[in-house]
Each structure stands twice: as structure tokens, then as C-alpha cells.
Amino acid sequence: MNTIDPARPYRLGVLLGDGIGPEIVPSSVAMVDAAVAAAGAIPVEWVELPLGRAAIDEFGAHTPDSTLDALAELDAWLLGPHDSAAYPEPYRSQLNPSGTIRSTSTSTPTSARRRPSRAARPWSPAPTW
Numbered sequence: 001m002n003t004i005d006p007a008r009p010y011r012l013g014v015l016l017g018d019g020i021g022p023e024i025v026p027s028s029v030a031m032v033d034a035a036v037a038a039a040g041a042i043p044v045e046w047v048e049l050p051l052g053r054a055a056i057d058e059f060g061a062h063t064p065d066s067t068l069d070a071l072a073e074l075d076a077w078l079l080g081p082h083d084s085a086a087y088p089e090p091y092r093s094q095l096n097p098s099g100t101i102r103s104t105s106t107s108t109p110t111s112a113r114r115r116p117s118r119a120a121r122p123w124s125p126a127p128t129w
Contacts (some may be wrong), residue, residue, distance in 0.1 A: 018086070068100075
């Protein structure tokens with residue numbers, strides 16, 4: 001991972017994934033871009049990388065070595081959903097893409113999984129009984 005320099009843009013990987021990933025990940029990219037612009041910060045440099053079924057078809061691996069090498073040079077990445085259960089064998093029986101990335105990345109100790117949600121009623125603290 002690179003050191004933080006406020007004078008340079010963050011370089012973030014984009015891994016679209018499978019299923020709905022190619023539909024929803026671009027919206028996440030747009031939200032980050034909008035937040036960065038609203039903050040008046042330097043725009044993010046996005047680097048799209050192959051992953052998932054499309055990568056199997058093109059490179060013969062769900063997480064090509066070129067993707068892993070590129071991730072090591074980026075500040076962070078946005079990983080879309082993937083459907084490794086639908087991969088053909090032998091890929092289905094291998095460690096899935098997120099596990100492969102996590103197991104080969106020594107510089108990224110944590111991950112964040114954000115899911116949109118909305119309260120059905122106004123929030124109130126849990127009972128303390």
C-alpha cells in the first residue's frame with residue numbers, strides 16, 4: 001500500500017464482480033466521486049481490474065495474478081459481489097475471490113462491508129431490562 005500524500009489522488013481498484021456487481025458497483029464509484037467532489041478533494045483515480053467469471057473466461061483464473069499485483073500497488077479497492085458458487089469447476093472448489101485477495105494481501109488488515117439499510121421505525125435504544 002502506498003503512503004498517504006494529500007497532494008496526490010488516491011488510487012482505488014474497482015473489481016466489479018459477478019451477478020449484480022457490474023450493475024451496482026458503478027453507483028458506488030459515483031457516490032465516492034460525488035463525496036470527494038463535495039469535500040473539494042483531489043478526484044480519485046479508479047483502476048478497473050478483472051475478477052470473477054469474466055476473468056475466468058478471459059484469463060483462466062477468477063483472480064488473475066495481474067489483479068493481485070495491481071492491488072498491491074493501490075491505496076484500497078472496491079470489491080463488488082461475486083458468485084463463486086456459479087463458477088465452473090475447478091474454480092468453484094477453490095478459495096473464492098475475496099478469500100484469495102485477503103489471503104495474499106499482507107498490507108490490508110481489515111475490510112469494510114457496507115450494506116444500505118433503512119429503519120422501519122424511528123430508532124430507539126435497546127431496552128435495558
